Every structure is written in structure tokens, then in C-alpha cells.
Amino acid sequence: MKNVLVILLCLVFFNANAQKMTSGFLEGVWTSRGESTEITFKKTDKNKLVISEFSSISGTELTVLRYKIKKDNLYIESLFEPNNFQSILKFIIIDENTMVADVISDYPGQVIYKRILNDKTN
Amino acid sequence: MAFKQSPGRGNNPKTGYGIPSPLKQEIELTKKYETGKKKLAENRMKGSMDKGLDIDVRTGEAKAKAYEKTFVENKRTGGASIIGGDKKTMESATRYGAGKDVEKLRNKFVSDSTSTMNARNKNAELYNATSGGTSPNKLSGGQKKTLLTLGKAIKVK
Numbered sequence: 197m198k199n200v201l202v203i204l205l206c207l208v209f210f211n212a213n214a215q216k217m218t219s220g221f222l223e224g225v226w227t228s229r230g231e232s233t234e235i236t237f238k239k240t241d242k243n244k245l246v247i248s249e250f251s252s253i254s255g256t257e258l259t260v261l262r263y264k265i266k267k268d269n270l271y272i273e274s275l276f277e278p279n280n281f282q283s284i285l286k287f288i289i290i291d292e293n294t295m296v297a298d299v300i301s302d303y304p305g306q307v308i309y310k311r312i313l314n315d316k317t318n
Numbered sequence: 319m320a321f322k323q324s325p326g327r328g329n330n331p332k333t334g335y336g337i338p339s340p341l342k343q344e345i346e347l348t349k350k351y352e353t354g355k356k357k358l359a360e361n362r363m364k365g366s367m368d369k370g371l372d373i374d375v376r377t378g379e380a381k382a383k384a385y386e387k388t389f390v391e392n393k394r395t396g397g398a399s400i401i402g403g404d405k406k407t408m409e410s411a412t413r414y415g416a417g418k419d420v421e422k423l424r425n426k427f428v429s430d431s432t433s434t435m436n437a438r439n440k441n442a443e444l445y446n447a448t449s450g451g452t453s454p455n456k457l458s459g460g461q462k463k464t465l466l467t468l469g470k471a472i473k474v475k
Contacts, residue, residue, distance in 0.1 A: 232376045253379045254446070256453055274376075279355070279450035281378030302363055305375040 351470035358449040370438040379451040382438035
């Protein structure tokens with residue numbers, strides 16, 4: 197019984213401290229460490245997100261078609277114009293500086309993004 | 319007044335000629351380029367790709383896969399081995415012969431890895447040039463030259 201109570205308390209504690217997917221959390225520069233793309237999130241005065249994404253290979257900018265934050269996940273749909281390659285990223289928060297993105301495209305896979313600069317400190 | 323000789327330019331080429339010609343060359347992509355681009359996209363969908371290339375899940379651009387093999391020296395025995403991507407030993411050398419065998423194996427590894435990575439990087443560049451992974455206005459001089467050779471582009475200037 198005591199163990200169950202401890203587990204319950206731990207769960208409550210971890211849930212209370214879990215990172216929430218918000219514009220404020222995302223703000224900054226995120227890198228895939230040369231694996232895929234580099235993403236910059238900027239929050240506007242109206243609490244909207246401005247997303248810029250660049251290829252780590254060629255530096256070419258992707259066209260962000262739409263984004264959505266739903267149930268603590270961030271979805272970004274974008275198009276790589278040179279070859280009309282379209283994909284959707286579904287971000288899951290791992291910790292304050294790490295997110296994992298499931299990529300839905302002709303080449304599904306996972307990419308780990310690390311925060312490299314926190315704009316909140318500027 | 320003593321004569322002082324300047325070393326001059328030596329064998330170094332004269333600078334200031336501007337951008338090398340292949341880089342400033344204007345090209346126009348042909349129908350063959352578009353057909354090839356479509357074909358590569360179809361192959362990509364089927365999963366039939368060059369084994370030495372990785373396709374970026376976000377952009378569809380190609381990049382060379384990292385070299386799988388590693389050269390491992392055994393400090394205890396003084397020997398060395400080449401380990402494959404599957405972690406299995408592919409080749410070994412013992413310390414006998416004053417380490418000549420180890421040196422020979424190291425040279426073989428360096429030569430193989432360099433030529434493999436050069437080929438993979440060239441393949442990735444070619445793939446990106448012909449699949450549209452590299453935007454036509456960002457093509458390098460080498461990529462333009464390749465497209466011209468393959469008949470996928472024509473000179474316009």
C-alpha cells in the first residue's frame with residue numbers, strides 16, 4: 197500500500213513538472229546536429245509562432261505550410277521546394293532542451309532536435 | 319645600392335581572374351532533367367536507392383552514409399583489425415614483422431575509406447543535382463558541368 201502511494205505521488209510530481217508544448221517553450225534555435233534541418237521558433241507579440249526551417253545539408257529554406265500544437269505535440273507541415281518533397285514533423289518533448297520528431301514522409305523516420313540558443317535570455 | 323631580389327610569385331598562379339568559368343556559367347535545364355527527376359522520385363518511393371546514400375527524411379536530399387568500417391588497434395597484443403559495420407572482424411594483422419603488417423592494414427583502411435567516402439560524396443552530389451535536391455539556382459560548378467555532360471542542361475550564355 198505504501199509503495200502504491202509513493203508511486204502515485206511520484207506520478208503526480210512528474211506530471212506537475214512535465215514540460216508543456218507552448219510557444220514560449222519552443223522559442224529559440226533547435227538543431228538536428230547536421231542530421232536533417234535547423235529550426236528557429238520566434239514568438240510574436242500576439243503569441244503566434246514564426247517558424248524558419250533550413251536544410252542542414254544545403255542550407256536551403258523549407259516552406260512551412262502550417263503548424264499546430266495539439267495535446268502537447270507540435271506538428272509542422274512543410275515543403276522542400278527544389279524537389280517538391282513534403283513532410284510532417286510531429287514533435288514530442290523529451291526534456292527542456294530536447295525534442296524528438298517523428299517524420300511522416302516518403303521516408304519516415306525520427307530526428308532528435310537539441311536547443312542551441314535560448315532566445316528567452318535575449 | 320645593393321640589388322635585392324624579390325622571390326616573386328614562383329609557381330603560384332596569378333590571382334584576380336574572378337570566378338572560375340563553370341561557376342558563372344548560365345544553364346537551362348532540359349526535358350531530360352525533368353524526366354530523370356520524376357524517375358528518381360519513383361525509385362525513392364519504391365525504396366530502390368544507392369546503398370551508400372542516406373535520404374534526409376525532411377527534405378529528400380541525399381547525403382553520404384558514414385563509413386561503417388573501423389580500424390581498431392589492440393594495445394595489448396600490438397595487432398590491429400578492421401571491423402565491419404556488423405561488428406565482425408573483417409581483416410587482422412599481427413605485430414610480427416616489426417609492425418609492418420599493422421601499418422599495411424592501416425594504409426589499406428585509409429585508402430579504402432577515402433575512396434569509398436569520395437565516391438559516396440560524389441554520388442550524393444550527383445543525386446541532389448539530378449533529383450532536384452539542390453535548387454537549380456544553387457547548383458555548384460561541378461553539378462552544372464555534370465548536368466551538361468548528361469544532357470540534362472544546356473548552356474544559355
